[in-house]
Amino acid sequence: MTEEKKDFFVSNISLSYQYTAGNATTRFLNKVAEGKLVAQKCPKCSAVYVPPRGSCPRCGVATEEELELPDTGAVESFTIVHIPIPGNPIVPPYVSAMIRLDGADISFLHLIQEIDLADIRIGMRVQAVWKDRSEWGTTLENIKWFKPTGEADVDPSVFKFKE
Amino acid sequence: MTKSSDKELLRASFKLEYPYERSPGPVIGKFFDELSNEVLVGTKNSKGEVFVPAAEFDPKDSEHLSEFVEVKNEGVVQSYTWIKKPRAHHLIQESFAFALISMEGTDSAMLHMIANCNENELEIGKRVKVVWNEEKTQTIRDIKYFEIIDD
Numbered sequence: 001m002t003e004e005k006k007d008f009f010v011s012n013i014s015l016s017y018q019y020t021a022g023n024a025t026t027r028f029l030n031k032v033a034e035g036k037l038v039a040q041k042c043p044k045c046s047a048v049y050v051p052p053r054g055s056c057p058r059c060g061v062a063t064e065e066e067l068e069l070p071d072t073g074a075v076e077s078f079t080i081v082h083i084p085i086p087g088n089p090i091v092p093p094y095v096s097a098m099i100r101l102d103g104a105d106i107s108f109l110h111l112i113q114e115i116d117l118a119d120i121r122i123g124m125r126v127q128a129v130w131k132d133r134s135e136w137g138t139t140l141e142n143i144k145w146f147k148p149t150g151e152a153d154v155d156p157s158v159f160k161f162k163e
Numbered sequence: 164m165t166k167s168s169d170k171e172l173l174r175a176s177f178k179l180e181y182p183y184e185r186s187p188g189p190v191i192g193k194f195f196d197e198l199s200n201e202v203l204v205g206t207k208n209s210k211g212e213v214f215v216p217a218a219e220f221d222p223k224d225s226e227h228l229s230e231f232v233e234v235k236n237e238g239v240v241q242s243y244t245w246i247k248k249p250r251a252h253h254l255i256q257e258s259f260a261f262a263l264i265s266m267e268g269t270d271s272a273m274l275h276m277i278a279n280c281n282e283n284e285l286e287i288g289k290r291v292k293v294v295w296n297e298e299k300t301q302t303i304r305d306i307k308y309f310e311i312i313d314d
Contacts, residue, residue: 007186009302014180016251021173029173086182138173 024054024063029138031068035130039104041065047105047162051140071128071143073101074154078112078120095120099146100159107159110140114147123153190219193231198306199299204231205269212270216303222271236293237312238266245282255308260285264309278308285311 021029024040028051031038040052040063047056050069055062078097081090095115098107112126126146136142187195190206194217197204205215206228212221215234220227243262249255255278263272277291291309299305 007192008184009187011183011185012180013183014178016176016178019175019177021175023172026171026173087180 075124076107111145113145125149125151214271215266238264276308279310
């Protein structure tokens with residue numbers, strides 16, 4: 001029960017669980033721990049997946065070929081978050097974005113900072129800002145956030161999944 | 164996440180939690196307040212039926228209930244589930260039972276725990292009494308558990 005608000009009490013709903021990364025994600029995160037973003041390529045349709053999941057969801061075949069991607073890409077989609085989430089250390093407003101690394105055919109969710117919120121747009125070029133190497137672990141949090149590079153925007157048609 | 168060799172899979176413990184605050188309202192609020200005085204209160208409807216925990220509305224005909232009555236801290240087991248091996252989140256770490264207990268003189272049952280007994284001592288119809296928690300928080304936890312009354 002909270003002291004300050006006698007008429008209310010905290011009644012959190014929680015679930016503790018153990019997450020097992022699996023082969024593909026384990027390999028990916030072990031490379032992230034070395035500062036590398038390693039994708040997997042589908043042997044049939046050549047789609048490049050990062051983070052890799054070990055198979056191509058379109059062709060249903062295992063993906064084994066690995067290739068390192070740069071830490072630059074473009075904003076495929078974004079949300080400006082204004083409402084604080086309890087327990088989240090990031091202070092709103094901030095940008096949550098789907099980021100398409102150069103050479104990848106899918107995007108992943110990360111933060112964008114060092115930006116004027118009015119400037120954020122689809123197609124904006126961004127680059128990863130890494131934590132100090134001494135703080136790296138097997139987590140995508142090694143990348144603090146992405147920041148704009150100032151280069152010309154990419155045409156959003158590049159985000160279309162290649163047939 | 165812990166780092167392991169290439170052959171080992173990474174594993175990590177996570178906790179998914181929804182922060183949630185609730186107001187008990189005037190009736191359950193009074194029930195909780197009185198628990199911290201080691202008193203159990205219920206509400207009475209116009210037919211004279213008593214509900215413990217205190218209910219704000221009659222569960223059958225939705226009558227608004229506001230008459231509080233004090234009840235004895237003894238009741239009867241209506242049904243129970245025996246928890247042989249409590250898990251980490253349980254408040255009691257030895258074997259215990261979750262039970263529906265109908266307090267004496269009431270027409271309802273409340274969910275709580277029965278401890279300090281063996282599985283073979285517990286049966287439907289057993290009389291049990293409240294064991295109070297020394298530390299009061301004005302929550303249902305002010306009742307530590309129930310225990311069997313030795314006849």
